[in-house]
Amino acid sequence: MNIILLGYGKMGKIIGEIAESRGHQILLKIDENNRELLDSIDPKPIDVAIEFSQPEAAVSNISWCLNHGIPVVSGTTGWLDQKPQMDQLAEEKQTGFFYASNFSIGVNVFFKVNEYLAKLMNEVSGYEVSIEEIHHTAKKDAPSGTAITLAEGIIKNQQAFTAWHLSDQASENGQSIPISSKRIDPAPGTHIIRYQSEIDDIEISHTAHSRQGFALGAVLVAEWLPGKKGVLTMNDFLSF
Ligand SMILES: NC(=O)C1=CN([C@@H]2O[C@H](COP(=O)(O)OP(=O)(O)OC[C@H]3O[C@@H](n4cnc5c(N)ncnc54)[C@H](O)[C@@H]3O)[C@@H](O)[C@H]2O)C=CC1
Numbered sequence: 001m002n003i004i005l006l007g008y009g010k011m012g013k014i015i016g017e018i019a020e021s022r023g024h025q026i027l028l029k030i031d032e033n034n035r036e037l038l039d040s041i042d043p044k045p046i047d048v049a050i051e052f053s054q055p056e057a058a059v060s061n062i063s064w065c066l067n068h069g070i071p072v073v074s075g076t077t078g079w080l081d082q083k084p085q086m087d088q089l090a091e092e093k094q095t096g097f098f099y100a101s102n103f104s105i106g107v108n109v110f111f112k113v114n115e116y117l118a119k120l121m122n123e124v125s126g127y128e129v130s131i132e133e134i135h136h137t138a139k140k141d142a143p144s145g146t147a148i149t150l151a152e153g154i155i156k157n158q159q160a161f162t163a164w165h166l167s168d169q170a171s172e173n174g175q176s177i178p179i180s181s182k183r184i185d186p187a188p189g190t191h192i193i194r195y196q197s198e199i200d201d202i203e204i205s206h207t208a209h210s211r212q213g214f215a216l217g218a219v220l221v222a223e224w225l226p227g228k229k230g231v232l233t234m235n236d237f238l239s240f
């Protein structure tokens, strides 16, 4: 497959290595310093784009791909207020658009465990829920996209919650899940869900040991996406 990388930082570099090791060709590596190359490239040979850039760059990168009919896998976090516009563009252009806050297969198992635990905890009283995420100090957004997905998984399954908030900011109401964001090098990504009561605590966690799992997941999705149309998610890709 012919791949272009939009964003060639920590993630783009590992994705490129994994893609090449699986026999794919990287036609172009775009970062903030060579973006003008997109104006002159011939889009026809491109099978798929993989976009891991920065919150402020995601929308223009994804729009460029969809407007040229190029399927795009995006993992950039921190821009989701504009996702509805990108979803609409993908449907209009009938081009595959796949976003996930976390491409690690292990984290996607963890998302399901979180939803199941939230359902169980809906039936018991006396516990307070909270989320903690720990990432490296270069991370630009807080909370992490993964922490937001975890919060959404709890909100979907627990009547008591309608929102989330950063724990160092005031919450608008009592129906909001606190998320604490810690920045400690070199943490690639740790997420913890805690239910605490007077009597005991229940805790589940996922700890990434490197960025390998995120990058491999993105390449596997990029191999699967070409030929599919419109908005797709991990629920379409995974069989569980
Ligand atoms: N969904 C997932 O599984 C994961 C998502 N991420 C997210 O991916 C994004 C990138 O993460 P890292 O590689 O660690 O960041 P990084 O800071 O190492 O790399 C970002 C890259 O984007 C480039 N860039 C900036 N503006 C650009 C533009 N207009 N067009 C193209 N490239 C541009 C920068 O030059 C840099 O090369 C972040 O939003 C992060 O939260 C990170 C790991 C896993």
Ligand SMILES: O=C(O)C1=N[C@H](C(=O)O)C[C@H](O)C1
Pocket (backbone or CB within 6 Å): 077, 101, 102, 135, 139, 140, 143, 144, 145, 146, 147, 188, 189, 190, 214
């Ligand atoms: O910026 C990162 O590094 C990561 N970002 C993603 C997020 O915001 O959830 C995924 C992963 O945790 C690493």
